[in-house]
Amino acid sequence: MPKPDLNRFYPLNIAVLTVSDSRSCDNDSSGDLLSDSLVQAGHKLAARSLLPNNKYTLRALLSHWIASSNIQIILINGGTGYAKGNCTIEAITPLLDLQVPGFGELFRQLSFSQLGSAAMQSAAVSGIANDTLLFAMPGSGSACTLAMQQLILPQLDAQTGPCNFVAHIKNSPSKSCGG
Incomplete structure (x- = not known):
């Protein structure tokens, strides 16, 4: 697999999904934060949705997005989290071809400085399915900011070394750069 040009930024197509039984499109501040962050970083918002906690509905949408070129x-x-009815992790896990355990581990480690021992209740997870990279994080604004700024956005930039995820996703421009 060719290595990406490390002197170049590649805009990626990113979908945002909010899972909530209480939020609506009008008050989805965390979805707004994620969307705004990725666009400000130079990426493209390819799709956005808000769904209630129903693992089958979540899997249906995620499967559609994963299959999308x-x-x-x-x-x-x-x-x-561990609140009654939450099912994001259960919805995602069977769809993954490969898990990225470091995301959840680092997220909880970084969250510990803000939340103390409550950080262990975050089931943040990441993985790859059909060369699509998925990140699941808590719905609070501070959790989304932490995940995006410290973990996700740096890994979605081919200029981040010693490694990043750009070369591992479908239709990656870095796969055709001849490098």
């Missing part, structure tokens, strides 16, 4: 990254917020 246009969507390279999926950012999911909400439904990752």
